Every structure is written in C-alpha cells, then in structure tokens.
Amino acid sequence: MTITARADGDPCEDPCRAGFARAIEVLDAARTATILCHIQPDADTIGSGLALGLALERRGVSVQVAFSRPAHLPESMLGFPGLHLLVPPASVRSEVDVLVTVDVGSTGRLGALADRLAGAASTVVVDHHRSNSEFGAINVVDESAASTTALLARLFDSWGVEIDRDVAHCLYAGLVTDTGSFRWGGPTTHVLAARLLATGIDGDTIARQLLDTHPFGWLPMLSSVLGSATLVRSAAGGRGLVYAVIRRDDIGDLRSEEIESVVDIVRTTSEAEVAAVLKESETGSWSISLRAKTDVDVSAVAERLGGGGHRLSAGYTSTDSSEQTVAALIAALG
Numbered sequence: 001m002t003i004t005a006r007a008d009g010d011p012c013e014d015p016c017r018a019g020f021a022r023a024i025e026v027l028d029a030a031r032t033a034t035i036l037c038h039i040q041p042d043a044d045t046i047g048s049g050l051a052l053g054l055a056l057e058r059r060g061v062s063v064q065v066a067f068s069r070p071a072h073l074p075e076s077m078l079g080f081p082g083l084h085l086l087v088p089p090a091s092v093r094s095e096v097d098v099l100v101t102v103d104v105g106s107t108g109r110l111g112a113l114a115d116r117l118a119g120a121a122s123t124v125v126v127d128h129h130r131s132n133s134e135f136g137a138i139n140v141v142d143e144s145a146a147s148t149t150a151l152l153a154r155l156f157d158s159w160g161v162e163i164d165r166d167v168a169h170c171l172y173a174g175l176v177t178d179t180g181s182f183r184w185g186g187p188t189t190h191v192l193a194a195r196l197l198a199t200g201i202d203g204d205t206i207a208r209q210l211l212d213t214h215p216f217g218w219l220p221m222l223s224s225v226l227g228s229a230t231l232v233r234s235a236a237g238g239r240g241l242v243y244a245v246i247r248r249d250d251i252g253d254l255r256s257e258e259i260e261s262v263v264d265i266v267r268t269t270s271e272a273e274v275a276a277v278l279k280e281s282e283t284g285s286w287s288i289s290l291r292a293k294t295d296v297d298v299s300a301v302a303e304r305l306g307g308g309g310h311r312l313s314a315g316y317t318s319t320d321s322s323e324q325t326v327a328a329l330i331a332a333l334g
C-alpha cells in the first residue's frame, strides 16, 4: 500500500490513514526491529531513524539503527538523542520482525545493507522522495511531505507516540535541513516546527551545528572550487546550467558537511535555472548533486541518469570522466 497525498499536502486524507494503520499494525506487533538510513546519511534520514528508534525502544522493542557507509556518522549529528541505538553495518541482525527504511528512495541507497530486507518478516518504507521505488511490503510515501521526519511526525500522531524533547530534536533536525532552513515548505511545516520547538529543544543550536559550522579549511576549498565554476547559458533549453567540480585534492580531510554545502552556494546563480556539483569519490567516480529553482524536474533528469530524488533536488552517480559526466547531464537536460 502506498500513500499518495494531494499536492497541497493535506495531512489527514483517508489513504494516509489507511497506510499509517497498516504500518502501525506491523510496528505494534514487532518485538525486534531494524531501521535503515540511506548511505552518505543526512540529518533527515538519521533524525528519522533515531526518532523512530526511540519510539520503538520505549515500547520495549529491541531496535537497531544503521546505515551502510561511510564508517562514521557526520560530526554535525553527534549531538542527536538516540545515538545508543546506532550499530555498525556488520552488527545489523539478519532476521527481525520488521525492517523500516527512512528517507530511502530505492534499495541502492541502502548500500551493502540492502541484503537485510530479505530477512525481515515485514518491511515498511517511510519516505518523501518523488522517485521512491516502493520496495517495501508497506510503503508510506508522501512526496508532498517537507521531510521524512515531517511524515514520521504524522505517523507518530496516528500511532499515539508522544513527541517529547528527544524525539522532537531528531524530527526538527530533518525538518530544518530538508526545508533549507524553512525557506520552502508550507504552513504545516511551520506549525510542526512550532510544536517541536515548544518541547524545549534548542532550534538555534541544532540548525547552527548542522548548517552553519565549518572548519577554516572550508574557505580555501570554496575559493578553489567556486573559482572554476562554469555557466552554460544554452543548457536546459536556454534556462542555463551552472556547475562546479570538487576533486579529491580540494576535499583533503574536509567533512561531508563542507562538501554538501557547496551546491547551496552554486545554486544561487541568477543566470541558471539548474545547478550541479560533481563530487569525486575515493574510487574516482562522481557523485552529482542537482538543484533547480522553479520548474525543471531534476528528479526526472537524475532518474534518467540512474539516480533519483525530489523535483527540485536530486542526485546520481557517474563513473565517466568529469567532462563526459557534464556532457551527459547537458544532453539529459535537453
């Protein structure tokens, strides 16, 4: 069963209730649970995983939360409540009553942990990616949700789970990051934020640690990477593409927080509807972040190139050279 909410994101339409009900039935019956977050985890997938993990733990369920790679949690998330539930990938049990994936659009985003799906008596997919492939037995997918944590908050309300300060901290982390600090997201986003803040969490510190804290080395990296940014005015039917390339030499020992911040600067270019950042991995392949401003569906573009995401924010990987990768992107943009 899949939930597809209306475009206006009405949180209470009947298909939602039906989908929530099936998920809650399975979660209520579970004695053991695994919660999987996506590879290269962001605050939405970890915040969702830990919030759900805490809710299950309080109900007496034996819970593990994990992601496949990299080996360590991003430093900016080390203050999240519920970290005691995180286990290394090798320790994730192969047989459980229920396996829940959070903010995971496809099984490829589970990395090496995708093999754990087979050992679960039931699987629940909770996600808000447009490109979600609905790989669970129960799929709670709502692309109008501002974040997976926002969708989870609705599930908690249906389920009767109390959103206390620790759970609110985790939910807020996903909400503030996935909405670009509340620049996008409708009235329900702000209502939820107000409710979470009212539990007493420190929204200022949570946001600053996740979005506004970088080591000094970030500045020379930006100088190098942005200095070679390229504007292709003719791309995307004349609406323009701006792109920047981050090579291993630029990355040095900088964290994922510094690398992921670059696209938010590049996308502000007024002459381009679409922004792309190519990030070189340790194996030499490229991970590409795409952003659009208004009406180019970069989720569809990313899907054509083997990835996925949201309408205005998506990604994929490429094993070609950076030049070939850019050429293929321009071709896919039409």
Ligand SMILES: [Mn+2]
Pocket: 044, 045, 103, 128, 147, 148, 178
């Ligand atoms: Mn998300």
